[in-house]
Amino acid sequence: MSFEPKILGIACNWCTYTGADLAGTTRLQYPQNLRVVRVMCSSRINPSFIFRAFQLGADGVLVGGCHPGDCHYNTGNLYARRRLAVTKKILEFSGMEPGRFRVEWISASEGNKFAEVVTEFTKQIKNLGPQTQFKISQ
Amino acid sequence: MAISFKQIEDKLKTEAKGLLETGKVSLVLAYGKGYDEKHPMPYVARRPSDADNIVFNEFCTHNMARYMVRYPAGTKMAVAVKAADSRAVIQLIQEEKVKREDLVLLGIPAYGMKNPKTGETIDSKTTCGLYNPVLYDVLLGEEVHGQPVVSPYDVLAQYEAMDKEARFAFWKKELDKCIRCYACRKACPMCYCDPCFIDQNKPKWGEKSPESAGNLMYHLTRFHHLAGRCIDCGECSRACPVNIPLYLFHKKVAKDCEDMFGQAAGMSVEDKPVLVNFRVDDSDKILE
């Protein structure tokens, strides 16, 4: 059986989540490996969510927020950009493959971009294979 | 020129006595006798006569900025600060944990401090490698000059060069040793959260017993919480009973923050901590 990765998506309510909805209503096709959790803003994302997701078996984590300058709360994603950049560096120095974590800015009108990013990221994670380093073995 | 620790000790005593006598401060955070020479302890002088108990020698490595946050806001206090310790004070001022006007900083230019456990001289390999306090009111001795300037990040090269699998194996081996005594966070001037995330039950962020998964969660998150705040005093690693080189990870995160945001922790009271700040033109490249 081919490897079907589990990918956690964390999307902000105002842009990326709405963009995902748009991708759905316009019936765009994208892989079903993504499980999306909606948060009010990308700055709501505690970096520990990402570490924990990998421990609980995620093969990849995709964070989506509004484009810088477009955050519903004005500056949320500007803080998030710095914070998540640090998260990425920490994952990398711990020995985790950095390609398993990605941040993308996807607006409410970019249903296309949402579908493209998910397709491409899923392909990338498939190539990387199962994530075993952080995963807690049951 | 060798620093005379005895001279520093005498000056510390005199300053502490004077400050307590005049009532300028209600306590002085310094060092006192431990069970032997090699193990001096943090000491809080409250009465002028307490000043006689103050000691200073090459093993006084503790970062006394750690203790400032224990006292109610507005407490006037004097703190003995070596180079990195003064950076911790600056960082805590930036974080509005203490106010500059409540503090009298007794700066100690210290060269040749020693790790009591290993006897090694402490330098840029395990700390920020500065010898002179960045901020002080009184300097207890002459500034140290003429020592080679070595980047505190040089020691990282060999770890950065490792391939991912080897680095993961390295950290797994190190972090698996952790017995979760939490001496690292107790020693750290920046670990003042109550409760610490790892002690919370709702949500439970990670396993609390000493095993791989919980250790990884505790340490990665702690490294993250110290991003842009760790001033590289090295106390966490010296406090660790199983000798985990935590300083390597902290140094790496500090280096990345400096590269990405152009600011080192605890260097100026005017700065804002990098992760509670942003620039509109921060590049998306940092996310790649």
Ligand code: SF4
């Ligand atoms: S993390 Fe370690 S080196 Fe950094 S400030 Fe805390 S005790 Fe010092």
Ligand code: SF4
């Ligand atoms: S001091 Fe060392 S053993 Fe204790 S909790 Fe910290 S890393 Fe673990």
Ligand code: FES
């Ligand atoms: S609301 Fe979308 S990133 Fe802040």
